[in-house]
Structures are given as structure tokens and as C-alpha cells.
Amino acid sequence: MHKIIGFDTETFFSRKLKYSVKTMIAEQYCKHELFDPYIISVSDGETNWAGHRRDFNWNALEGQTLISHNRYFDNSVYNEMVVRGWAPRINIAGWHCSANLTAYLCNRRALAHSIEYLYGIKLSKDPRENSDNKRWPADFSAEEQRKMLDYARLDPFWCRKIWVDHSDKWPEKEKRLSNLTIDQGMRGVQIDTRLLDEYICQSHEMKLATEKLLPWMNDEGDDEEEIGWEGFKTKPTSTKCIAEQCRRSGIPCPPVKAHEGEEAYEEWENEYRRNHPWIVSLSSWRSVNKLYKSFLTVKARLRSDGTMPFGLKYFGAHTGRWSGDAKINMQNMRKEPVLCTVGGFMESNQKNIEEAMRHKESTGKFPEWVKYALDFRALVIPRPGKKMIVSDLAQIEPRSLAWLVGDHQTLDFVRAGKSIYEAEARFSMGFKEDKLDKKSTIYAEAKARRLALGYGAGWLKFITMAHQYTGMDITEGDPEFEFLPDGSKVSGYGKRSREIVAAYREQNPLIADKEKGIWAALELAFKRSIGSDLKVVLPSGRVLRYEKVKCERKLKPDKDGKPRLSAVFTCDIGGRRFESYGGKLTENLVQAFARDVFADHILILNDTPGISVLFTSHDEAILEVDEHITKHDVENIMSVCPEWCAGLPVAAEAKEVSHYLK
DNA sequence: GCAAGATGCGCC
DNA sequence: AAAGGGCGCATCTTGC
Numbered sequence A: 001m002h003k004i005i006g007f008d009t010e011t012f013f014s015r016k017l018k019y020s021v022k023t024m025i026a027e028q029y030c031k032h033e034l035f036d037p038y039i040i041s042v043s044d045g046e047t048n049w050a051g052h053r054r055d056f057n058w059n060a061l062e063g064q065t066l067i068s069h070n071r072y073f074d075n076s077v078y079n080e081m082v083v084r085g086w087a088p089r090i091n092i093a094g095w096h097c098s099a100n101l102t103a104y105l106c107n108r109r110a111l112a113h114s115i116e117y118l119y120g121i122k123l124s125k126d127p128r129e130n131s132d133n134k135r136w137p138a139d140f141s142a143e144e145q146r147k148m149l150d151y152a153r154l155d156p157f158w159c160r161k162i163w164v165d166h167s168d169k170w171p172e173k174e175k176r177l178s179n180l181t182i183d184q185g186m187r188g189v190q191i192d193t194r195l196l197d198e199y200i201c202q203s204h205e206m207k208l209a210t211e212k213l214l215p216w217m218n219d220e221g222d223d224e225e226e227i228g229w230e231g232f233k234t235k236p237t238s239t240k241c242i243a244e245q246c247r248r249s250g251i252p253c254p255p256v257k258a259h260e261g262e263e264a265y266e267e268w269e270n271e272y273r274r275n276h277p278w279i280v281s282l283s284s285w286r287s288v289n290k291l292y293k294s295f296l297t298v299k300a301r302l303r304s305d306g307t308m309p310f311g312l313k314y315f316g317a318h319t320g321r322w323s324g325d326a327k328i329n330m331q332n333m334r335k336e337p338v339l340c341t342v343g344g345f346m347e348s349n350q351k352n353i354e355e356a357m358r359h360k361e362s363t364g365k366f367p368e369w370v371k372y373a374l375d376f377r378a379l380v381i382p383r384p385g386k387k388m389i390v391s392d393l394a395q396i397e398p399r400s401l402a403w404l405v406g407d408h409q410t411l412d413f414v415r416a417g418k419s420i421y422e423a424e425a426r427f428s429m430g431f432k433e434d435k436l437d438k439k440s441t442i443y444a445e446a447k448a449r450r451l452a453l454g455y456g457a458g459w460l461k462f463i464t465m466a467h468q469y470t471g472m473d474i475t476e477g478d479p480e481f482e483f484l485p486d487g488s489k490v491s492g493y494g495k496r497s498r499e500i501v502a503a504y505r506e507q508n509p510l511i512a513d514k515e516k517g518i519w520a521a522l523e524l525a526f527k528r529s530i531g532s533d534l535k536v537v538l539p540s541g542r543v544l545r546y547e548k549v550k551c552e553r554k555l556k557p558d559k560d561g562k563p564r565l566s567a568v569f570t571c572d573i574g575g576r577r578f579e580s581y582g583g584k585l586t587e588n589l590v591q592a593f594a595r596d597v598f599a600d601h602i603l604i605l606n607d608t609p610g611i612s613v614l615f616t617s618h619d620e621a622i623l624e625v626d627e628h629i630t631k632h633d634v635e636n637i638m639s640v641c642p643e644w645c646a647g648l649p650v651a652a653e654a655k656e657v658s659h660y661l662k
Numbered sequence B: 001g002c003a004a005g006a007t008g009c010g011c012c
Numbered sequence C: 001a002a003a004g005g006g007c008g009c010a011t012c013t014t015g016c
Helices: A028-029 A073-082 A096-104 A109-118 A141-168 A171-185 A193-211 A238-248 A262-272 A276-300 A350-363 A396-405 A409-413 A420-428 A443-453 A457-470 A495-506 A518-528 A580-609 A630-635
Strands: A005-011 A036-045 A047-052 A065-068 A094-097 A190-192 A312-313 A322-323 A338-341 A370-374 A385-393 A480-482 A489-491 A533-536 A543-557 A565-572 A578-581 A609-617 A621-626 A651-656
Touching: A005 A047, A005 A073, A005 A141, A005 A495, A028 A276, A036 A141, A036 A420, A047 A141, A065 A073, A065 A141, A073 A094, A094 A171, A096 A109, A096 A171, A096 A276, A171 A312, A171 A580, A171 A609, A190 A457, A193 A276, A193 A338, A193 A370, A238 A543, A262 A276, A262 A457, A276 A338, A276 A409, A338 A350, A338 A396, A370 A578, A385 A630, A396 A409, A396 A420, A396 A443, A409 A420, A420 A443, A420 A495, A443 A457, A457 A495, A518 A543, A518 A580, A533 A580, A543 A580, A565 A609, A578 A580, A578 A609, A580 A621, A580 A630, A621 A630, A630 A651
Parallel strands: A005 A065, A065 A094
Antiparallel strands: A005 A036, A036 A047, A312 A322, A338 A370, A385 A621, A385 A651, A480 A489, A533 A543, A543 A565, A565 A578, A609 A621
């Protein structure tokens, strides 16, 4: 008879020896000499068994469906046990991850948190905490052994119960996406190991060279003030050292990017970088160090065949997007290479970098001042005999927003093969000419408006975002002063931005109208949910949940920076409270909707013979394919409009590449 | 000595 | 009344 069996393992770990799944990925942990899975525990709902692996009847699993809370881990443990001859190969009907299920159900991954949410029962993790650095059975007293076994029996019981009680709410597609994600990570990607070794040496060199330019790291007598750095732990990015250095140099401390904004920091940097070169070195050090550490992690993770396993979290974000996991985040590998100048330092001037990239594009080589280039993405290559294709959805989020609000004018225009940014120029910016040059200011502004203003951004934010998306500085040309109707004189900074934001909102009523727009509709729904939950049903049928909505009073700085009490609306997501409002809810909705479109494509790609999905990054699929698969095949699949969002213009751009890039 | 929070850096 | 959002990891400081 077919059974659903909860399956769990308890393994030796040691914080002291830095041996745990926190410090390494599951496979590294299992390959380690300290690896010891000393308890196997299973539950079929009636019997909960726990004991040493020697005493486990593996045949009981034959033909059954297994449920583990974090299948990635338990599956890796089992695989290694087979390799070591500690477990036989068995045929199972399937193996599912209840942590992925609870992420989908209630935005929680930890078993204890999920059980508390779903059943109102608090489980103790004490026995596991007490097993830190303890060998089984020698380091456990008889009492401790009994407690540990009792504890171990509970885990598979609960993860099985979660499955039995709730898996009917998990659509078949999502179950497949969950297992697909786990399998992708376990399969891993091929790494160019020769290049990796080169990168490790080069980035280490750069790191050391950069470190020497930080005054507090190189305080050898040439300091005129002779104050020394006693009392300071001189670490490369120590905030205390930075502050002290600024004091000594008579310059203000750097503005905090998260508070004062990115451009405030840029301004500060531009003001002082000439006379204080360490300022640039500081940022460089952070970048180079990050890169260097990533290279080391890749190296430590390599298998003998040059592939590297990785982790990606199914439903890592509450919108349903995947998120990174386990030290190397496949979704945030830098796009542009780090360029090392002849002096051994990282080039940080954006203009120089762009020029170097253009030079490379046209001549195939970097200019002479580039000593070497470190490109993380170049490390990821197709396996022998395979090709690599990278494909991403074209402007999926702005298109999704247009579809969600029913902007048929824009949708028709895009379906006719035209640009969604041009739609903005024509329909809400008054552009009337025959042709819109993609290099024109109008086009750039239209693009910035579509990308930045759909979710309620204000004028100050728009200045930064416009710069980020198009490179243009829209404050250029702002008057120094403005006169208000009452005759008073105020700064003219941001005049243009204010005008653009107001015009966008005026011209896009489906989005921004204070009564009929989507921001207002979602905000109203949110406020009406006070005292209960807001459920936003997505076109795919999936539901976004904002639980326990409340109106709270919060101190916020007003225009003059003085604290003022204001009303904010908050909700519970995954056990934590967040503030939200119309624009933010709109963004969540669009992100979740676009994720569902993309997820459909991933399933079709995966079902296509000759295509393996290596990993994904929000709207981009990185594929390893057989010789006969072309980029057009991939584009065709990723241009499919799911049946639950008829009329959405979906398109993709794919390219065949020798290594991961963009 | 560890955990939590703040900050910066990377991505879509 | 106004408010872009979603992530993860490394480093450092602070508080227990």
C-alpha cells in the first residue's frame, strides 16, 4: 500500500568547529569528514520511529512518498549515505519539501514557526540545541539520548501532518516548481575552474593593494598628527576608523546612504575624493572583498567534476519570487566585471568602465590600462557537449501593470510589436511625431516614468531612479529658486522631477487616480481589512495574504526633520509586521503576477526535451541545452501567454552564450 | 563569545 | 497626505 512518510535525520554539528549547515551548503557538510547522520526518524502517521541508521529498515521506504522539512538537506544526507554505504539505494515514488509548502502557505520556512501558525502548538528545539558538538551516543547521557530520540520522532510526524492536511492547497504546478528548484541546486552548474583559480589570485592581489591605501590599515609613522590608532580595532571598513580619519582630515563624515540617499553619498565622495583618495579605496575594498569571498566559496564548493551545487529558495519572498540562499546567491552575481588597472586597483570611474566595455565590445579586447577583468558570471559555463542559453522576459513588470489595470491602449500598442516606453511617450507625454528615437531624451524619460513611477514614488525618489534606469540627471536645468504664489522664494531643486511625477499621475488615471486608480483601490481594500486579513487573489488563482491589518501610530520625521505622530497601516507577513500602502501593494501585486507568468515558462522549458533549467533570476532563465535547441525555441516558449491572463503581451529575448553573462 | 542591528554592496 | 518594491551576505559595533 502506498504511504506518505515523514523523513528526517539528525546529524552531528559543532559551532565550535564551525561545522554546521549555517557555515556551508548541505553537500559540503555531508562530504565533510565530521559528517555523521546518527538518527533517522520516520513517521507514517501511526508509528513514529527514531533510531540509529544501522537499525533502520530502509526497505520500508520502498515505493513510498517521502516528506521532509527542507528536502534539499535530507536528500543530500541520504545521497551521501548511499555513497558511503550507510544506506541502500531505494526506489521511492516521490520526495517533497514541506518547508517549501509552508513558505507557499504562510511565508514561513522554519518547522516550529509553521506549526505554531498552522496548529497553534509550540515545539521545543531544546534537545537539538543541546546536541551541539556532541557525538552519538558517547557524549549523550542515557536521559539525553531518550530526550533526543523523543525529539527526533516529532519532526517527521509534523512535516507529514503538514503535508497530509495542507498539500491540497498547493497546486500541482507549485509542487513541481518546488522540486525543480531543489533539483537545480543539487545538480549545480559547471564552473570554469582554471579561470576561477586565476580570479582568486588576482582578486586577492587587488584586495591587499587596496587595503594599503586605507590610512588606518597602514599607519606606519607617516602620520603627521602622530595620534596613532590606539583604542581602535583597525579593520578595513571600521566605521570608527572612518569617522576618526574624517576628523583628522577635517572633513565631514560620509552621509549614510540608506538615510540621506545614494546621491548624497556621491556628492560627498566627489567633493573629497581628490584630496582624500582613501575614500574611493574604501568602496573598492568592499567590492573586491565581496568578490574575493565569493570566489573562495565557489572553490570550496567544487565537486571533482568541476560543478558547483548551490541553493535557491523556492518562494523565498512573500510575493512568491525565488530568493538566494547559502552564501552564493545565484540571483545577485554582478553583471559587469571588476576592472583592475595597471596599478593593481579597481577602476571605479563609471565613464572609464563604460569606455573599456565598449572597447571590448568592438575590438574583442580591453584597452591597455586594464590589467585584468574579473567577471563572476564568466565562471558559469555549460557542461561539456552542451550549449548555454540565457533568456529574459521583456519589460514584464511594466507590461503586467498595464494588464492589471486594463490599460488597453498601451496593451494594444505593445501587442503590435511596439515599445511600452514609446506608449508612455505617445499616450501620456504628448509625443506626436512619426518616429521615436530610442536615444532621445523623450524616450529616456518615458522609460524612467514607466519603470519608476508605477508604484507611488515621489519626486525625490524619482530623481535617483531616473538616474539609475537611464543615466540622466533630471535636476539639470532646474532653476536655483522658485517663487510660490504668495511671493515667497524657495529652492528650485527637483522642479522638473515634481512636474514629471505630477504629469505621470495625471496622465495615468488607471494607476494613480485618487479614487479609481489601482493604488487607491488596494489602499482602500487594505484599510477595510483592519481587524482581519487582506487577501489579494492573483489572476493565476494564487493568493497574497496580508494578515492582522492594523492602523498604528508611528513617529516619523516631518519636512523639517521633527518627529511627528502619524497613522500608518501595518500587517503581518510571515510572522513579522510590515507597513504598507497602495503603491507598495501595487508593486507586490505586479511582482507576484509577473512571477507566476515566469513560473509557467519555467515548467514548459523544463518539460522540453533537450533543455535543462540551470537556475533562474526573477525574469531570466539560464539554460543548458542540447545542440539542436536554438534561442528561437526558447523565445517561443517564453512568449507564451498563460491562459489565465489572456491578452498580456509576453515576449522574451534569448541569446546563446559561451558563459553566463549580462 | 554570541546574537542582533546597522550599513554597504550586489541583483531584478 | 505621502510613501517604489523584493531579496542575501559580509563586515563591524553594541549589548548581553
